[in-house]
Amino acid sequence: MSDNNLYTVAFYNLENLFDTINDPNILDQDYTEDGRLQWDDDRYENKIYKLSKAIAHIGAKTLSAPPTLLGVAEVENKKVLNDLIATEALADANYNYIHYNSPDERGIDTALLYQAATFEVVRSKAIPLLVYNEEGIRDYTRDILHVFGKLYGEEIHVFVNHWPSRRQGAGETDYKRIAAAKTLHTVIDQIRVQEENPKFIIMGDFNDDPHSPSVKEHLVTSNFYNPMEKLLIPDERGSLTHNFSWNVFDQIIISTNFFDAYRSKLTFLNADILDEHFLTEWEEKYKGFPFRTYVGTKYLGGYSDHFPVFIQLKKS
Known part of the structure; x- marks a missing residue:
């Protein structure tokens, strides 16, 4: 099948893509030259280069071109997005993006990168995610980005x-992701x-697996299909690891009308995780795991603690 008949749609959690400038409105002090992580221009530029290579x-x-649509998570602001799309590896894609600042206290947002030559944005908005704990206090987490457009x-x-993290435990925070x-x-x-x-x-980092209640019972109804469910092999493969176990928190879910070749110009072809060798740890203990930027405060200089996931759509 030729390039002209395919589109790649992807998602990538970029693992704390911060610039080096202290923003007084968010908790980004660690990601400064004098901060706890000693985040300087060299480290920032290395991460931008590596992320662009992965994308x-x-x-x-x-397909010989980068994704037509790429959702990203954990980006600080428009500056980091501008630096990313201006890299040599991505410049020819002529990416534009949709980004809104979210109420997340750390200032990490989602965004959608798109090739303006093939995807026309009609409208977009940020959908507030209102989640409260048992005391009625709001958890200021990321908005859901909604972009309506035309592809082919x-x-x-x-x-x-x-979605909200599992930091306080998966069971203790289930209600947030169900919300x-x-x-x-x-x-x-x-x-x-x-x-x-x-x-x-x-698409997104759901902080839950395809079989978790928030996804399996509350999101993927009869009108949706989750191709990522088949990609999770607990002891062998996933998009990230926790305590030496694989998870697929990064997922792309589609409505079932992408299988209707008679009424649809675009149909679902396949789904996969980009987990090639260059994106992985080489050290024996962690061999095959995502090659991340930091472990705690230890700088590794890798890509991200997540692998990208993607689907491909073909023209009917």
Whole structure:
């Protein structure tokens, strides 16, 4: 199948892509030259270079161009996005992006990079994720980014997510991610009332696996398909590791009308994780794990603690 018949849609958690400038409005002090992580220009430029190299490889086995659509998480601001898309590896893609500042205390946001030559943005907005603890105190987490646009003339709703973390424990924080799933479904249900047969791509770091209740029971209803469910092999493969176990928190979920070749200009072809050797740890104990930028305060100089995930769509 030729390049002209394929589009790659991807998601990548970039692991704390901060610039080196202290922003007094967010908790980014660690990511400064004098901060706890000694985050200087050399380290920043090395990370930008490596991330651009990884992004350029997404889907490269079947397509010679970077992803048409790329959702990202853990970006600080527009400066880091501008620096990323201006790199030599990505300059020819002519990326533009949609980004809104979120209320996250650390200042890490989501964004959607898109090739303006092939994807037309019609409108976009940030959907607030209102999550409260048992005391009624709001957890200021990332918004859900909603971008509505046209790819190959096909209208598509894209949602980029970075759901609340498991930092206090998976069971203790389940309710937060279930709330995120319900928030997203409320928006999706409203769109389905207003539009006939709308198409959806839901991507992000869900901080839950495909079989977790928030995803399996509250997000992937009968009208959706999650190709990432088949990619998780607990002792062998995933998009990130925790305590030496694999997870697939990074997922791309599609509406089932992407399988309708008669009514759709774009249909689902495949899904995968980009976990090639250059993105992995070489040290024997962690061999094959994502080659990350930091472990605690120890600088490794890698790419990210997550692998990118992607799907490919073909023209019908």
